[in-house]
Amino acid sequence: PGSSPAGGPLRSRSVTAVSVRVPAKVNLQLSVGPLRDDGYHDLVSVFHAVSLFDELSAEPNEELAVRVEGASAEEVPADGDNLAARAARLLAERIGVHPGVLLRIRKAIPVAGGMAGGSADAAAALVACDRLWNAGLEPGELAELGAAIGSDVPFALLGATAVGLGRGERLSPVPVKGRFHWVFALAEGGLSTPAVYAECDRLRAAHGEWIGAPQVSERLTTALANGDAKELGSALANDLQPAAIMLRPSLRRTLTASRDLGALGALVSGSGPTCAFLAESDAHALDLAAALSDAGVARSIARAYGPVPGATVL
Ligand code: C5P
Secondary structure, three states: OOOOHHHOOHHHOOOOOEEEEEEEEEEEEEEEEEEOOOOOEEEEEEEEEEEEEEEEEEEEOOOOEEEEEOOOHHHOOOOOOOHHHHHHHHHHHHHOOOOOEEEEEEOOOOOOOOOOHHHHHHHHHHHHHHHHOOOOOOHHHHHHHHHHHOOOHHHHHHEOEEEEEOOOOEEEEOOOOOOEEEEEEEOOOOOOHHHHHHHHHHHHHHOOOOOOOOOOOHHHHHHHHHOOHHHHHHHOEEOOHHHHHHHOOOHHHHHHHHHHOOOOEEEEOOOOOOEEEEEOOHHHHHHHHHHHHHHOOOOEEEEEEEOOEOOEEO
């Protein structure tokens, strides 16, 4: 500390590695509109960032490379299809540099679990490479690049709690009082997001349902503003849940068990198969996690709180 190379100011020193921490999300409300011509659905998605974090570090390298570490590392593509690699390539193109970077990803967010783990890594790569390459893009510019990678990437950059409209990428922050405590039941194996959306369309067509434009739940936003966990628990809603259960019938048992064990609310997270349970307090979350673990209805259990900030340089 204190010495700077070649007498230059400290802040112009070239960066050797940048580490970024990025949270998982759960959708407190996920209302799915009709299928659009571009294959997406208009959404009202109330995103909530929780304290389950992936860590990504970016360091100079000859070529673009990705290394994934952690429990489920082998389930993540480590080639050019990796969302973090795509994000780094897109940013490099945008600012006109060679994408020479090694991205090391330490995964804690479940893979293909409905918690936007891949999008989180893409967001982390944008933030890390922006810093590594001294690009200095504005948050809005990073969000725009993020949206080109995936619908959930802009939220992983923003964090906290926000309503997402359009594909989920048009965000406005939602005021939240205090902190909410969550327990997550992680399932064996993932679910494909496009398959769950397609199953949702199929179920709706089979039931002849008419689907209107989704609306933000005022009950939910009021519960968030008041820090009212009980109200929030009963306002949780996910239109993808029936489809996820259809593709993974064991989720029904997981959700029922959590209600029997006193969760304030329970729902499938995003497109699943992770299930999210709201607890009254940190202590209640600990009890609920132990009871769920004993009930044997999940591969593993994680506890987390929200809201937390989006992708942050460490
Ligand atoms: O944007 P992203 O690549 O994460 O989306 C993955 C898939 O999820 C899309 O290809 C689409 O099938 C589905 N999706 C959707 N409507 C949205 C977001 C995602 O149908 N608003």
